[in-house]
Amino acid sequence: xxxxxxxxxxxxxxxxxxxxxxxxxxxxxxxxxxxxxxxxxxxxxxxxxxxxxxxxxxxxxxxxxxxxxxxxxxxxxxxxxxxxxxxxxxxxxxxxxxxxxxxxxxxxxxxxxxxxxxxxxxxxxxxxxxxxxxxxxxxxxxxxxxxxxxxxxxxxxxxxxxxxxxxxxxxxxxxxxxxxxxxxxxxxxxxxxxxxxxxxxxxxxxxxxxxxxxxxxxxxxxxxxxxxxxxxxxxxxxxxxxxxxxxxxxxxxxxxxxxxxxxxxxxxxxxxxxxxxxxxxxxxxxxxxxxxxxxxxxxxxxxxxxxxxxxxxxxxxxxxxxxxxxxxxxxxxxxxxxxxxxxxxxxxxxxxxxxxxxxxxxxxxxxxxxxxxxxxxxxxxx
Amino acid sequence: xxxxxxxxxxxxxxxxxxxxxxxxxxxxxxxxxxxxxxxxxxxxxxxxxxxxxxxxxxxxxxxxxxxxxxxxxxxxxxxxxxxxxxxxxxxxxxxxxxxxxxxxxxxxxxxxxxxxxxxxxxxxxxxxxxxxxxxxxxxxxxxxxxxxxxxxxxxxxxxxxxxxxxxxxxxxxxxxxxxxxxxxxxxxxxxxxxxxxxxxxxxxxxxxxxxxxxxxxxxxxxxxxxxxxxxxxxxxxxxxxxxxxxxxxxxxxxxxxxxxxxxxxxxxxxxxxxxxxxxxxxxxxxxxxxxxxxxxxxxxxxxxxxxxxxxxxxxxxxxxxxxxxxxxxxxxxxxxxxxxxxxxxxxxxxxxxxxxxxxxxxxxxxxxxxxxxxxxxxxxxxxxxxxxxxxxxxxxxxxxxxxxxxxxxxxxxxxxxxxxxxxxxxxxxxxxxxxxxxxxxxxxxxxxxxxxxxxxxxxxxxxxxxxxxxxxxxxxxxxxxxxxxxxxxxxxxxxxxxxxxxxxxxxxxxxxxxxxxxxxxxxxxxxxxxxxxxxxxxxxxxxxxxxxxxxxxx
Numbered sequence: 001x002x003x004x005x006x007x008x009x010x011x012x013x014x015x016x017x018x019x020x021x022x023x024x025x026x027x028x029x030x031x032x033x034x035x036x037x038x039x040x041x042x043x044x045x046x047x048x049x050x051x052x053x054x055x056x057x058x059x060x061x062x063x064x065x066x067x068x069x070x071x072x073x074x075x076x077x078x079x080x081x082x083x084x085x086x087x088x089x090x091x092x093x094x095x096x097x098x099x100x101x102x103x104x105x106x107x108x109x110x111x112x113x114x115x116x117x118x119x120x121x122x123x124x125x126x127x128x129x130x131x132x133x134x135x136x137x138x139x140x141x142x143x144x145x146x147x148x149x150x151x152x153x154x155x156x157x158x159x160x161x162x163x164x165x166x167x168x169x170x171x172x173x174x175x176x177x178x179x180x181x182x183x184x185x186x187x188x189x190x191x192x193x194x195x196x197x198x199x200x201x202x203x204x205x206x207x208x209x210x211x212x213x214x215x216x217x218x219x220x221x222x223x224x225x226x227x228x229x230x231x232x233x234x235x236x237x238x239x240x241x242x243x244x245x246x247x248x249x250x251x252x253x254x255x256x257x258x259x260x261x262x263x264x265x266x267x268x269x270x271x272x273x274x275x276x277x278x279x280x281x282x283x284x285x286x287x288x289x290x291x292x293x294x295x296x297x298x299x300x301x302x303x304x305x306x307x308x309x310x311x312x313x314x315x316x317x318x319x320x321x322x323x324x325x326x327x328x329x330x331x332x333x334x335x336x337x338x339x340x341x342x343x344x345x346x347x348x349x350x351x352x353x354x355x356x357x358x359x360x361x362x363x364x365x366x367x368x369x370x371x372x373x374x375x376x377x378x379x380x381x382x
Numbered sequence: 383x384x385x386x387x388x389x390x391x392x393x394x395x396x397x398x399x400x401x402x403x404x405x406x407x408x409x410x411x412x413x414x415x416x417x418x419x420x421x422x423x424x425x426x427x428x429x430x431x432x433x434x435x436x437x438x439x440x441x442x443x444x445x446x447x448x449x450x451x452x453x454x455x456x457x458x459x460x461x462x463x464x465x466x467x468x469x470x471x472x473x474x475x476x477x478x479x480x481x482x483x484x485x486x487x488x489x490x491x492x493x494x495x496x497x498x499x500x501x502x503x504x505x506x507x508x509x510x511x512x513x514x515x516x517x518x519x520x521x522x523x524x525x526x527x528x529x530x531x532x533x534x535x536x537x538x539x540x541x542x543x544x545x546x547x548x549x550x551x552x553x554x555x556x557x558x559x560x561x562x563x564x565x566x567x568x569x570x571x572x573x574x575x576x577x578x579x580x581x582x583x584x585x586x587x588x589x590x591x592x593x594x595x596x597x598x599x600x601x602x603x604x605x606x607x608x609x610x611x612x613x614x615x616x617x618x619x620x621x622x623x624x625x626x627x628x629x630x631x632x633x634x635x636x637x638x639x640x641x642x643x644x645x646x647x648x649x650x651x652x653x654x655x656x657x658x659x660x661x662x663x664x665x666x667x668x669x670x671x672x673x674x675x676x677x678x679x680x681x682x683x684x685x686x687x688x689x690x691x692x693x694x695x696x697x698x699x700x701x702x703x704x705x706x707x708x709x710x711x712x713x714x715x716x717x718x719x720x721x722x723x724x725x726x727x728x729x730x731x732x733x734x735x736x737x738x739x740x741x742x743x744x745x746x747x748x749x750x751x752x753x754x755x756x757x758x759x760x761x762x763x764x765x766x767x768x769x770x771x772x773x774x775x776x777x778x779x780x781x782x783x784x785x786x787x788x789x790x791x792x793x794x795x796x797x798x799x800x801x802x803x804x805x806x807x808x809x810x811x812x813x814x815x816x817x818x819x820x821x822x823x824x825x826x827x828x829x830x831x832x833x834x835x836x837x838x839x840x841x842x843x844x845x846x847x848x849x850x851x852x853x854x855x856x857x858x859x860x861x862x863x864x865x866x867x868x869x870x871x872x873x874x875x876x877x878x879x880x881x882x883x884x885x886x887x888x889x890x891x892x893x894x895x896x897x898x899x900x901x902x903x904x905x906x907x908x909x910x911x912x913x914x915x916x917x918x919x920x921x922x923x924x925x926x927x928x929x930x931x932x933x934x935x936x
Contacts, residue, residue: 014449018445021437021445028436034588038584038587039587039589258729316721318706322721
């Protein structure tokens with residue numbers, strides 16, 4: 001065989017790669033020769049100087065690709081007031097706009113007052129029915145529009161502990177879901193608390209948090225817990241009066257230099273008061289990338305939820321962690337209904353792509369009795 | 383046959399039938415071995431080769447790996463180096479000049495390296511023409527004699543580290559045979575710096591503008607002053623000729639007619655892996671090479687340089703080496719896979735021990751250093767084609783450095799703490815010995831074959847055993863065997879007797895009938911036989927003489 005022909009044959013499978021390489025080389029040459037990296041850094045700096053920060057993601061799985069911008073000022077009006085206005089919009093028409101003013105009444109937020117308002121529209125929220133006996137095939141969706149305003153006063157101690165009292169007014173509308181592939185929730189579940197008219201609620205109560213982590217952005221050692229107890233009162237004739245309380249604790253045990261065992265416990269409870277009801281969209285839920293992988297997002301709703309996440313994290317590269325996980329959870333109408341036999345199990349593996357600021361991207365593959373699920377998110381849950 | 387299978391079959395046949403690239407290796411033949419590979423013919427000026435350091439990383443880490451994976455014959459047997467001469471050495475060329483490996487250099491020669499007698503004139507003035515924005519901040523100057531230099535400073539927290547590493551590595555690379563720039567440790571008063579009217583700077587926004595006094599102050603403010611008011615820096619003299627961009631560690635430069643040996647098959651580039659491992663030069667890559675279009679004796683051609691050794695030895699230029707350096711690529715698919723598949727049970731043993739004894743040295747050690755497993759920051763294709771014969775050739779160069787020569791090279795860094803210089807010298811000596819032990823044993827270590835024919839006695843073929851000579855094994859531990867190819871028939875392997883040690887008896891037959899003698903060696907206790915060295919013999923004026931030898935790969 002002629003030498004030139006033979007060489008060409010050998011290279012045939014490489015042609016796409018060679019083409020890709022040539023294009024990449026030209027692009028990277030332009031990047032370097034036009035100092036594009038420095039220019040990009042400068043643009044980021046310029047945005048920061050003008051109190052702007054680009055946002056990506058952060059609206060949850062199934063919301064589509066979200067982009068946004070955060071307007072901020074740590075010294076608003078030159079009065080050491082923290083100001084934030086995040087604005088996000090996703091390809092599935094999810095919207096989230098908010099404002100926050102943070103007043104440090106004593107130095108280092110030893111006493112603080114935060115005022116916040118928020119509007120969010122979530123047009124394709126999934127609902128499968130109440131309880132852990134709901135069926136995956138009963139998937140419906142609804143549109144949730146939520147406006148709230150509130151204030152929190154509290155104290156932060158040494159950057160580790162926080163205790164606060166908060167009050168928030170929430171007005172919520174529920175209407176038909178915009179995902180045409182599935183029926184709207186009211187068609188399949190016409191009798192659900194809060195479905196007809198939404199709600200107007202006043203929520204007030206206490207929360208506390210303690211953090212003892214080596215690096216809050218990418219913890220390898222330590223623990224953290226957050227607890228809350230809130231009263232929720234209806235502001236109109238609906239009888240939506242209930243307690244909202246719960247505890248979240250996560251701990252990290254180093255297993256050598258590059259390996260970590262991470263455990264998170266979540267207990268989330270709602271309890272009716274005075275024969276009140278709980279709007280279905282304010283019930284705890286399990287399922288999805290933030291709670292129980294291997295199941296669809298919002299798969300199980302009920303008044304009470306327990307969740308245990310266990311992750312074995314191993315740093316395979318400077319910027320990549322490999323994760324094995326199992327998630328165990330259950331929902332129940334009453335706390336007394338919880339039992340070991342009723343835990344649902346999800347398990348799987350994932351990758352965490354990290355930057356210097358912590359986890360930037362997260363890929364998970366989960367498996368459960370309901371099949372395989374793939375998750376791609378921009379931020380870690382814990 | 384289905385279309386896919388037919389295509390696969392055609393491709394496989396093509397793969398196997400594909401010829402090797404041009405091989406220039408000198409076969410054993412009458413006449414002396416080639417000492418000069420004359421690749422310095424007059425050529426038209428090539429185009430400046432632009433390169434991207436990011437692309438170089440992607441290319442080496444992904445594209446070239448894929449390309450090599452499809453090179454089926456390479457998986458069976460690596461090609462021998464294309465430019466070794468008949469006695470398995472590398473001839474001088476525009477890439478390489480045999481120096482300490484051929485003849486011991488004096489301590490003065492080692493210290494001088496490629497430097498002309500003096501560096502930049504410290505009296506000044508130094509005219510600053512540009513602030514450089516590389517990893518290490520610095521600027522370009524022209525001294526009072528009109529010579530141009532790049533000036534670079536050490537990181538403030540690690541004084542002497544990067545400049546020391548650069549100078550020591552320059553001396554040792556040069557003495558090994560490579561083309562290097564002139565690098566000097568200089569101490570100067572900042573007052574001698576003057577900004578040229580047309581001096582420019584690329585600022586942090588990526589925009590080019592006029593350089594100001596503040597730009598100069600920004601650089602100098604981070605440089606500690608010595609007690610006499612001077613500052614220490616590295617001065618790298620502008621290479622003579624016109625820069626034409628870096629060379630690649632594979633392929634050919636199409637616009638250089640002198641370049642006809644694929645770079646990945648050049649022994650001096652394959653063996654560079656061993657020398658870089660000795661010097662822990664993890665940042666060896668395309669970006670740190672340079673082709674210069676030079677004029678010599680009226681001919682214009684490309685000379686190929688290694689440059690920028692600020693990340694050699696214990697330095698990572700701005701910081702001491704991390705514990706990864708030398709053990710893993712930046713993106714090491716093999717290590718990542720091991721960690722991934724073992725679910726973390728595979729742990730990197732080097733990841734626990736980093737101790738920085740001297741800030742001026744950074745982090746370099748010899749205890750965990752493994753000559754066969756050392757890795758640069760990312761794969762270098764020429765390194766991946768290295769055979770045990772290439773490594774043996776390079777290891778001989780490394781072993782040619784005496785303790786005194788190493789100490790002389792380290793002294794050129796002018797470390798203020800003699801203990802730091804002692805430490806670095808000791809580490810380099812220990813790494814040198816590890817390299818010699820590993821690669822000599824791997825290739826066998828038998829060398830320097832010659833024919834001795836005393837009157838009235840049958841001729842013999844004495845040789846040296848470098849493993850025993852350097853004390854990596856005692857002579858009693860070594861066993862040698864040989865066989866003779868005569869009239870196209872091989873004799874059975876025969877062990878050399880204790881009396882005849884290190885000399886193969888060639889028998890009383892007429893010399894022309896002996897054509898090839900194959901020699902192997904092993905450690906008496908455990909190791910297998912080494913790769914064969916085939917010594918080719920021929921007749922010259924009715925006397926038997928060596929035509930050359932070929933060393934097989936492990």
